[in-house]
Amino acid sequence: xxxxxRISIENLNLFYGEFHALKNVCLQVPKNNVTALIGPSGCxxxxxxxxxxxxxxxxxxxxxxGRIVIDEQNILTPGTDVVALRKNVGMVFQRPNVFDQSILNxxxxxxxxxxxxxxxxxxxxxxxxxxxxxxxxxxxxxxLRKNARELSLEQQQRLCIARVLLLKPEIILLDEPCSALDPxxxxxxxxxxxxxxxxxxxxxxxxxxxxxxxxxxxxxxMYMGQLVEFGVTREIFTAPRQELTENYITGHFG
Amino acid sequence: xRNKFGERxxxxxxxxxxxxxxxxxxxxxxxxLKDSLSLFRVYSFKRFILEQKWLPISEPPTFGIxxxxxGSLLVTVGAIVICVPVGVATALYIAEIxxxxxxxxLKSLIEVLASIPSVVLGFIGIxxxxxxxxxxxxxxxxxxxxxxxxxxxxxxxxxxxxxxxDALVGVPRMYKEAAYGLGATHWQTLWRIVLPAxxxxxxxxxxxGIGRVIGETMVVMMVTGNAPIMPKSILQPLRTLTATIAxxxxxxxxxSDHYYALFAVGLILFIITFxxxxxxxxxxxxxxx
Numbered sequence: 001x002x003x004x005x006r007i008s009i010e011n012l013n014l015f016y017g018e019f020h021a022l023k024n025v026c027l028q029v030p031k032n033n034v035t036a037l038i039g040p041s042g043c044x045x046x047x048x049x050x051x052x053x054x055x056x057x058x059x060x061x062x063x064x065x066g067r068i069v070i071d072e073q074n075i076l077t078p079g080t081d082v083v084a085l086r087k088n089v090g091m092v093f094q095r096p097n098v099f100d101q102s103i104l105n106x107x108x109x110x111x112x113x114x115x116x117x118x119x120x121x122x123x124x125x126x127x128x129x130x131x132x133x134x135x136x137x138x139x140x141x142x143x144l145r146k147n148a149r150e151l152s153l154e155q156q157q158r159l160c161i162a163r164v165l166l167l168k169p170e171i172i173l174l175d176e177p178c179s180a181l182d183p184x185x186x187x188x189x190x191x192x193x194x195x196x197x198x199x200x201x202x203x204x205x206x207x208x209x210x211x212x213x214x215x216x217x218x219x220x221x222m223y224m225g226q227l228v229e230f231g232v233t234r235e236i237f238t239a240p241r242q243e244l245t246e247n248y249i250t251g252h253f254g
Numbered sequence: 255x256r257n258k259f260g261e262r263x264x265x266x267x268x269x270x271x272x273x274x275x276x277x278x279x280x281x282x283x284x285x286x287l288k289d290s291l292s293l294f295r296v297y298s299f300k301r302f303i304l305e306q307k308w309l310p311i312s313e314p315p316t317f318g319i320x321x322x323x324x325g326s327l328l329v330t331v332g333a334i335v336i337c338v339p340v341g342v343a344t345a346l347y348i349a350e351i352x353x354x355x356x357x358x359x360l361k362s363l364i365e366v367l368a369s370i371p372s373v374v375l376g377f378i379g380i381x382x383x384x385x386x387x388x389x390x391x392x393x394x395x396x397x398x399x400x401x402x403x404x405x406x407x408x409x410x411x412x413x414x415x416x417x418x419x420d421a422l423v424g425v426p427r428m429y430k431e432a433a434y435g436l437g438a439t440h441w442q443t444l445w446r447i448v449l450p451a452x453x454x455x456x457x458x459x460x461x462x463g464i465g466r467v468i469g470e471t472m473v474v475m476m477v478t479g480n481a482p483i484m485p486k487s488i489l490q491p492l493r494t495l496t497a498t499i500a501x502x503x504x505x506x507x508x509x510s511d512h513y514y515a516l517f518a519v520g521l522i523l524f525i526i527t528f529x530x531x532x533x534x535x536x537x538x539x540x541x542x543x
Contacts (some may be wrong), residue, residue, distance in 0.1 A: 058434060086437035092434065097428035100451055109446065115440045160432070167436065 001232060003030035003218075006171065006201040007052060012066035014047060014056070021047050023225040025066075029218075034202045035192055036216035036233065038209060040129065040253065044225040045205045049173050052203065053083050053089040070171070085094060087114055090164030095180050096156035098148035098163075103140060106148045106159060107131075110167045130165045134158040154185035161192065172196070174204040190215040209249060213237050221245045239244040286521040293317070293514035302518060306481040308493075310502065310512045317515040319522060321484045325399070325492035326468055326523075329478065332403035332488055333410055333467045338409070338460055341414030345456075348415070350444055351423035360414075366411035375405050376476030384477055391489055399488035405473045410463035417462060421455020422448060444516035454540045461534030465527050471496040495523045 007029035014022035022044050029035050037045040047056065054075065054077050056062045067074045075085055087110075099106050107127050111117050118126070127144075131137035136158050140146075148159055157177060164172060174193075178186040186208075193202060206212050212219050213233060220230040221244075229236065229245045240246045247253060280332050297317055305318025348360050357489070383404060384396030391400070433443040449456075471494075479491025480501060493501075499516050506513040 036325065053435065055431070058431075083437045083439060086377065086435060091435040093431060095428055095430065097426075097432040099429055099432065099447060109433070109438075110436045113433075113442045113446070135369065 003028075003033065005029065006031035006070070007203075008067075008069040009048075009051075010067040010069065012048070012064065012068065014044075014051065014065075015063045016059070017061045021225050023206060023226045024053070024186055024223075027220060027227055027230060029201065031201050032183065032197060032199070033217040034197050034204060034215055035218045036209070036212035037203065037205045037211045037222060038221050039222035039228075040248065041053075041207065045222045046175055048222070048227075049203060049205045050170070051076075052173055053086050053091055054080070055086075055091065057082065067078060067224060083114075087167050088169050089173060090167060090169035092157070092160050092164060092172065092174045092177045094176045096153055096160050098151070098156045098159055100147065100149055102145045102158060103148045103151075104144040105238065107163055107166055110163060114167065116167075117240040130162040133165055133196070134162040135188075136162060152185075154181055154188060157185075157189060158192070161196075165196075169200070171201045171203070174202060176205055176207065178206070178208070186211065209237075221248060223248070256413050263424060283524065286517055286524055287536075289517035290513050290521045293511060296511055297515070303516070306484055307500070310515060315515075315517070316513065317511075318517060319495075320496050321482055322495045322519065323522070325478070325482075325485055326494040326496070328485055328488055328492060329402050329406055329474060329494060330464060330467045331397050332399065333406035334464055335461070336403065337407035337410045337414055337463060341411050341459070341463070342418050342456060344411070345415045345418035345422055345459075346444060346449070349419045350440075350448065364412050364415050367408075368416075370411060372470060372472040373476070375409060376473045379405050379473065379477035389419060393489055394489060395475050395479060396476055398490055399478060399485060399492050401477045402474045403488065405477060406467045406470060409470060409473065410467050414459045414463040417459035418452070419455045421452040421459065424455065425451045450490075454537045458534040458537040461530050461537065463535070465530040467526050468530070469523070471500050475500055495519050499523075 001014045005028040007027075009025055009027040009029070012022055012025040012085060013020070025044075027048075037048060039045050050056045051064065052070075052075075055198055056064070057135075061230060064076055066076070070085075070089070072082070077189065099109065101109075104127070107130070108117070108123070111123065111126075117123060128137055128141070132139060136155060139155070140151075148156060151159065157180075161177075178189050181189065190211065193204070196202065197217075204212075204216060216233045219233040219236040221236065221240075221242075223244055229240060229242045231241075236245065237249060240249060278407070288332065302317050302319055304320065305316055306320045307316045307318045308321050309316040344360075348357055352360060378399075379401050384401050386396070387393065387401045387404075429447050429451055430443055433447045445539030463514060474494045475497040478497065479496055480493050481491040482493045482498065483491075485492035499519055501515055502512070506516065
């Protein structure tokens with residue numbers, strides 16, 4: 001296992017009030033790869049993901065210890081510019097959460113809040129580029145003023161990804177991005193992730209083991225708030241070193 | 255068998271209550287319409303709606319509703335201009351910014367506010383707010399449009415706040431998460447995402463607030479000065495539709511033209527509030543979609 005580290009998680013502990021949700025997690029996330037986090041419900045995989053862009057800040061009573069280093073900066077320090085962090089570390093959620101507004105406004109929202117609205121033509125080119133990246137441009141180019149909630153769930157999720165790409169992030173976090181989608185749409189999104197891997201570091205949380213096996217390069221298995229095992233996806237799925245991992249992967253529990 | 259019978263009794267009773275409400279609304283409308291028509295047989299509807307003077311006891315009398323509608327409109331618009339921004343801002347504060355304990359306190363205070371009898375507010379208007387307005391604007395009397403505007407705004411606030419707050423709280427969490435996830439600040443999320451998403455509920459709140467203001471009688475009777483003339487500004491005494499009915503009904507001869515004219519005023523008022531409530535309902539439905 002040799003790779004360039006993009007995110008370095010060091011001795012991370014997280015508490016929800018009294019509850020110890022993440023226990024001493026250490027993880028090096030490889031650059032320009034897809035890293036999957038798997039594990040049974042409640043094992044802390046989503047919580048871990050939400051540490052990387054500080055989304056856990058929105059929950060009352062969360063306390064974190066340890067370090068998460070991105071670009072030589074510990075992003076858990078109080079002085080971290082969360083706005084800039086979230087721009088650089090985009091997130092795609094479980095349910096496609098497009099705003100109840102036009103497709104265009106959904107895309108422009110990010111540019112507006114970060115004061116990056118350019119001239120009309122430049123913005124249009126940017127938007128076209130991102131919609132092309134997620135395979136929506138040909139379908140939607142003539143109906144950008146349509147309400148985004150009228151799209152199919154798969155298209156909505158693609159739009160969510162486009163909305164993130166528009167801000168030119170380097171890291172993308174995906175929190176069970178296919179759990180609301182049917183199997184065909186799921187495959188389409190996975191294909192998209194494979195293409196995007198060239199340019200972005202991605203971390204995907206999934207409860208679907210086949211998805212982790214198909215779509216990721218590296219896999220981390222979590223259980224009860226601990227990272228049990230981390231390695232190349234093929235090895236985790238064919239020759240896990242821990243018995244717990246093997247039991248989970250073979251379906252003994254989960 | 256017995257159970258089934260019991261159920262049918264209850265079902266019928268509930269259905270009856272439902273239909274009774276509809277029947278009451280229709281009956282009230284017909285009742286107003288019938289007595290209004292008694293006026294329009296001797297006094298043309300066109301004159302009633304266009305004449306700019308309300309002189310019910312002159313000889314011959316003039317029943318022009320324009321000054322009364324203008325009076326109602328003036329105080330309503332004035333009250334809305336004040337209470338909508340304040341109300342929506344308060345709702346936003348309670349729904350999205352205030353810490354938990356303050357939220358509870360504020361919400362129960364607003365309920366208390368809603369339960370203040372309007373005659374008490376009118377009282378405050380007469381002894382305190384009226385003189386204050388008089389001295390501030392150097393008027394000959396403080397009993398004028400502006401005084402009632404303040405009181406009416408105050409009365410509409412609880413309605414606007416609590417319904418707007420419901421709409422704001424109802425905005426799905428996932429919209430907010432999406433906005434924060436893209437790096438939006440708290441304020442950007444509120445302004446660009448939460449408020450637009452709640453807009454139809456807020457519109458409904460405003461409509462119901464207007465309905466409350468335009469139908470209010472006691473306060474306007476006590477503090478507007480009750481002069482049935484065309485108001486040139488909000489600083490002049492004026493009279494509203496409601497105050498006209500309440501003030502004059504006791505002095506008319508039952509069955510006289512004046513008596514029927516007051517019913518016609520009531521009909522106009524009924525139509526205005528009906529349209530407002532209906533519009534509010536449309537907005538609320540749109541929001542639920």
